[in-house]
Amino acid sequence: MAIPHKLNVIWCRTFQGVLKVGNYFMGYRMPDYMEGNGRIKELGAFLKDKGINDVLVVTGAGMVKRGQVQPMLDGFDANGIRYTLQTYTTTDPTSDDVEAGYRAYKENGCKAIVALGGGSRIDCAKGIAAKAVHPKKTVAQLQGLLKVHWKIPPFVAIPTTAGAGSETTVAAVITDSKTHRKAAINDPFLIPKYAVLDPELTTGLSPYTTATTGMDALAHAVEAYTNKTYNTKLEDRLAREAVKLIHDNILIAFEDGGNLEARQNMQRGAFYAGRAFTRGCVGYVHAIGHTLGGLYGVAHGLAMAVLLPHVMEAYGAAAQKRLAELADICGIKGSTDAEKAKGFIDWIKETNAKMGLPDKFDVIKDEDIDQMISWADKEANPLYPVPVIWSREDFRTLIETIRS
Ligand SMILES: [Fe+2]
Numbered sequence: 001m002a003i004p005h006k007l008n009v010i011w012c013r014t015f016q017g018v019l020k021v022g023n024y025f026m027g028y029r030m031p032d033y034m035e036g037n038g039r040i041k042e043l044g045a046f047l048k049d050k051g052i053n054d055v056l057v058v059t060g061a062g063m064v065k066r067g068q069v070q071p072m073l074d075g076f077d078a079n080g081i082r083y084t085l086q087t088y089t090t091t092d093p094t095s096d097d098v099e100a101g102y103r104a105y106k107e108n109g110c111k112a113i114v115a116l117g118g119g120s121r122i123d124c125a126k127g128i129a130a131k132a133v134h135p136k137k138t139v140a141q142l143q144g145l146l147k148v149h150w151k152i153p154p155f156v157a158i159p160t161t162a163g164a165g166s167e168t169t170v171a172a173v174i175t176d177s178k179t180h181r182k183a184a185i186n187d188p189f190l191i192p193k194y195a196v197l198d199p200e201l202t203t204g205l206s207p208y209t210t211a212t213t214g215m216d217a218l219a220h221a222v223e224a225y226t227n228k229t230y231n232t233k234l235e236d237r238l239a240r241e242a243v244k245l246i247h248d249n250i251l252i253a254f255e256d257g258g259n260l261e262a263r264q265n266m267q268r269g270a271f272y273a274g275r276a277f278t279r280g281c282v283g284y285v286h287a288i289g290h291t292l293g294g295l296y297g298v299a300h301g302l303a304m305a306v307l308l309p310h311v312m313e314a315y316g317a318a319a320q321k322r323l324a325e326l327a328d329i330c331g332i333k334g335s336t337d338a339e340k341a342k343g344f345i346d347w348i349k350e351t352n353a354k355m356g357l358p359d360k361f362d363v364i365k366d367e368d369i370d371q372m373i374s375w376a377d378k379e380a381n382p383l384y385p386v387p388v389i390w391s392r393e394d395f396r397t398l399i400e401t402i403r404s
Pocket of ligand 1: 164216217219220286300304
């Protein structure tokens, strides 16, 4: 028998109240980071200084081929850092990818991991790091909450997109090679120790990828900021700064991919947003977005771009004060919170339109809607402290608004 909605709301809010206290013991932290053009060349000297001299480099085969990894490797050679290259061609990391990477790590006597790539490569490398401290466990056994609970080897994350924020988060999303189930290893021990934000690595991103990954980062910041409960002042501040950075730079980076200042700001925005949602959580934008990815292969960033304004609108008055604060930071005018919130949501819609992104999806099938609702509800409730806890009917209404 389904639980009455009011009881479910009480259960969710009680769970979130308990977790809020638990969060103070979680050990959330921010990676030490260096930023600037060409900073990957200096990583060798940095590692040498830290006494790290045997590393596994996890990256994409295409990046190696295009010569994007070479400046970092030259820096390793110059500083006597031994490295093993572990390259991948797959889009999403699988448990087999993680096992292969762990074998390379072990057989070559590596003592640290450097991940250079998008969120997928960094997630794969996090999986290898989790295996390094739990060699006898399978990836499936490590998936879930707080299963790593041990210090991983020194880990450097170098993102080549400005979106996922994996360089600062607790999560590694990995697909089981046998069951094809996609699930996350979630543990604060997976937060990278160091991050390098080198904007030159993102100048080759297409305008489309710049748009969708940038909107993913925006969704992280906006969902974390409009959520209740878990944030401290730090997450609130980082979310606000991330929104401002993305607001001021996303169209510049989209229109002029070589603009290093805009690229740097987008990277920093994604980094801050990643740290904000690490504690503050995401919300229904992500929960519903993941169902579109699972059922129809909709790219994560695209799902975020389309869903973000619709979900914020659907939260109504419960999110208006926080959205109005974000509007203020971005210089969006209005005489009431409701007007400012609308102005902020309209800005997201207009930005999507300017970048050629759609407002709705034409892939959602009638027969899948119940499944989407169940998956989204299960992912979000009770964990995500969303502004309004939705009933199944609320999810249904939202899904109908994003169908064309
Ligand atoms: Fe995301």
